[in-house]
Amino acid sequence: KxxxxxxxxxxxxxxxxxxxxxxxxxxxxSALHWLQQHPGGGIVSLFMLSSGKKKHGRLIATIxxxxxxxxxxxxxxxxxxxxxxxxxxxxxSQGNLIFGKGTKLSVKP
Amino acid sequence: xxxxxxxxxxRITKTGKRIMLECSQTKGHDRMYWYRxxxxxxxxLIYYSFDVKDINKGEISDGxxxxxQAQAKxxxxxxxxxxxxxxxxxxxxxxxxRSVGYTFGSGTRLTVV
Numbered sequence: 369k370x371x372x373x374x375x376x377x378x379x380x381x382x383x384x385x386x387x388x389x390x391x392x393x394x395x396x397x398s399a400l401h402w403l404q405q406h407p408g409g410g411i412v413s414l415f416m417l418s419s420g421k422k423k424h425g426r427l428i429a430t431i432x433x434x435x436x437x438x439x440x441x442x443x444x445x446x447x448x449x450x451x452x453x454x455x456x457x458x459x460x461s462q463g464n465l466i467f468g469k470g471t472k473l474s475v476k477p
Numbered sequence: 478x479x480x481x482x483x484x485x486x487x488r489i490t491k492t493g494k495r496i497m498l499e500c501s502q503t504k505g506h507d508r509m510y511w512y513r514x515x516x517x518x519x520x521x522l523i524y525y526s527f528d529v530k531d532i533n534k535g536e537i538s539d540g541x542x543x544x545x546q547a548q549a550k551x552x553x554x555x556x557x558x559x560x561x562x563x564x565x566x567x568x569x570x571x572x573x574x575r576s577v578g579y580t581f582g583s584g585t586r587l588t589v590v
Contacts, residue, residue: 401579409565411581454519456579463508463573469519 371395372457374468381475387442389471391455400438401465402429403454411454414440445475480504483568483582490558490589498553498585500568506580508571509551511535511543513564514584520567526551558589 372393381387391400402415415422415429417438422429426445431438442449455468481502490496500509511523512535522535524543532545540562544552555562568582 398573403581409586410583411567413579413581416578456520458573458579463571464510464522464525465520465569465579467520469517 370468371466372455372468374453374455374471376471377469379471379473381445381473383446383475383477385445385475387445387449387473387475389440389453389455389473391438391440391468393436393438393455393457393466395457395459395466397457397459398463399458400431401456401458402438402440403456405452405454405470407451414453416458442473447475447477450474479583480580481568481570481582483566483585485585486583487586488588490587492559492589494558496555496558496587498555498566498568498587500551500553500582502549502551502568502570502580504570504572504580505548506570506572507548508573509545510569510571511541511551511553512567512569513537513562514567515564523553523566555587555589558587560589563587563589 375390399416399418404412417431426443428441452470452472454470456465484499507528510525512520514520521537526532526545529545542554566585571579
């Protein structure tokens with residue numbers, strides 16, 4: 369079993385829909401990262417959180433430390449949100465990242 | 478200029494050739510990492526360095542070597558490239574434990590034929 373599991377693997381949505389991507393982890397962490405990878409390949413850090421909730425524009429990330437679970441929400445989705453979203457757990461003692469396999473999101477106009 | 482710069486962006490090389498991928502950063506971070514990304518497998522750690530004199534193997538270091546020439550530079554070498562090393566390679570930096578933020582380079586797409 370992978371230490372960081374994401375679901376779903378693939379997600380297709382219509383423009384305007386509310387989207388949720390889930391991440392569960394089994395290791396002790398100091399933080400949980402949400403990353404975005406566009407088709408060109410570059411990786412951008414969206415959020416880094418260790419508790420509670422963070423919001424940036426239409427993106428919201430939450431984490432429940434007790435349940436070892438995090439979610440990334442996109443409100444009013446847009447075709448430009450189409451990308452791969454990657455959850456990564458920052459291992460508590462070392463600070464190294466353990467990555468989920470990513471969720472490929474496609475938002476149709 | 479980007480905070481983390483990888484060169485080259487794309488490279489095609491032949492089996493058996495030695496190739497070096499370079500990474501430089503202006504973040505001033507001590508920690509640097511090399512990852513490879515394969516479809517369906519996600520990102521996997523090849524090597525990491527906590528400072529110039531501290532280099533560590535990651536989960537898939539076989540067939541690779543690294544050099545930390547300075548705080549700002551971390552190079553990855555494939556001594557004798559093979560086709561299953563075809564992948565997208567990322568360099569990253571972090572400021573752990575001062576913060577938990579990571580910064581990624583734009584990636585190098587390597588094809589071994």
